[in-house]
Amino acid sequence: MKHVIKNCTACLVGALLGAGPVHAGGPLILEGANGNTPVSYTSGAVSLNFDQGLLRTTLTNQQADDLLNQAFALWNNVPTASISITQSSDLSQDIVVSNYAPLLPNGLSNDPSFSDGVSPVIYDVDGSIIDDYLGAGQSSAVAGFAASIYTVGSNAFVEGYAVLNGFKLANSSEVIQLVAHEIGHLIGLDHSQLDIDNTVDSGNACATAPSHAYPVMYPFLCRTANSLHPDDIAAVSALYPAADIDQQLGQLRGYFVDASGNPVRGANLWVENTATGDKYSIVSDYLKQNNGYFSLYLPAGNYTLHANSLNPIFYDVSSVGPYANTSSDVSFQAPHPITPVTYQRDTGSPVAVSVSTGLASEVTFRTDGTGTDTGGLTIAQPAASNGGGGSGGAMSAALLAVLLMIGVMRARCRCD
Ligand SMILES: [Zn+2]
Structure with missing residues (x-):
């Protein structure tokens, strides 16, 4: 049995309570035969079943549903991505503390909720469901969580679920931002640090850049605009590439290594478009191939390339990339923290x-900033983005059997 628990901490009320954390740039879950294939929804189609009750006491059920659909549209409308997140039939009743349990994973490998055909979005109007599921008092800190379930050895999600804490939502904009972030996790996106200050403490997480500079998938929910950051767009495009993505974008890829050529894993890499100022990020060796590989889909243009280490607060529930599961994980071990560096080729x-x-x-x-670069190459997709690849048929046929070894990813957002 394999359980993959990857949480995130989000503070959607950062502006009110002082920031708390929310995991981008790259895929949230790596699986498949070699353990380095991003997990995604086959064909990019995700349909979710909404609660019949209230999300916030000041919103009708329909108004809450509408806000969720506005958040889905942020991802659905990315022209370089193929994701389609839709509202399906409602859950059978108002989900409350006395009836939510069958809808969420209970930690058992043969959990019936893994294969019930329902992907619930639960409205926790007073925080009681989160308190019951995560522990007493958690609703004061947890804004919501979302996850998708996949089968060990495959790279395809089976079902998803989300719980939204209406108790912590101050306004409709926060609902949209929270849902956009959690749905980002549900479809398999990780957090990103981007170029944001890598030394800031959690109490000032939203204080070092204007709100529009923060991606939706930043570990803290600092963004206030109901839109995606270019970094979010690049991330969803990489995991769910549109059929014509090669007619829309190019690829910047490479290897981040030390002066001796040894791969540096778990570093924060970002690029900046010299004309637009748009920034995009990825973690080195994000596919866990032990070679320092990175890759970004980008609009045509000229980009400066930068690297630093992760902020030491971005681990566990706030992790960025695959090497930050604990405070002593690879991203926080030598050669980290590295001196922030900009690519210079051999020019100085x-x-x-x-x-x-x-x-x-x-x-x-x-x-040390030195290196080499070559353009005009064929775009490489080192890992299949959708579907089960060569083992797809086998996985479908064996689904009931392998459910006994299912993996769970849980993304959680909370305010410290
Ligand atoms: Zn998160």
Whole structure:
């Protein structure tokens, strides 16, 4: 039995209570035969079943449903991605503390909720469900959580679930932001640090940049605009690429290594478009191939390339990338923390790397800023993004059997 628990801490009321944390840039779950394939929903279709009750006492059920659909649209409307998150038939009743249990994983490998055909979105109007499920008092800290379930060895999600704490939501905008973040996790997106201050403490998490500079998938929910950040768009496009993505974007990829050429894992890498100022991020060796690999789908343009280490507060429920599950994980061990560095090739000063639509540019980026880059390459997709790949048929046929070894990912958001 394998359980993958990856939580996130989000503070959607950061502005009111002082920030708390929310996990991007890359995939949240790696699985598949070699354990380095991002897990996603086959065909990009996700349909969810909504609660019949209230999310907030000041909203009707219909108004809450409408806000959820507005959040779904943020992801659905990305032209370079193929994700389709939709509202399906409602759950059979108002979900409350006395009847929620069958809908959520209970930690057992043969949990019937793993294969009930229902992907619930539960409205916890007073926090009582979160208190019951996560522990007394948790509703004062947890804004919501969401997850999808996958079968060990496959790279396809089976079902999802989300619990939203209406008790912690101050207004409709916060509902949309919380849902967008949690649904990001539900479809398999991780947190991202981007270029945000990597030394800030949790009490000032939203204080070092204007709110629009924070991605939806930043570990703290600092964004206030009801829109996606370019970093969010690149992340969902990489996990759910549109059929014509190669006609819309190019690829910047490479290897982050030390001065001796040894791979550096778990570093925070980001790029900045020199014309638009848009920024995008990914964690080095995000596919856990032990080679320092990174890859970003980007609009054509020139990009400076930067690296630093993760903020030491971004672990466990706030983890960024696959190497931050604990405070002593790879992202927090030597050679980390590394000195923040900008790619210079061999010039001694920052240089931009050109990315062209439909083509890849590949960079070897060393921790001292030196390196080499080559453009005009064929775009490479080292890991299948959707479906079960070559083992898809076998997985379907064996689904009932392998449910005994199912994995669970849980993303949780809370305010410290
Ligand atoms: Zn999160």
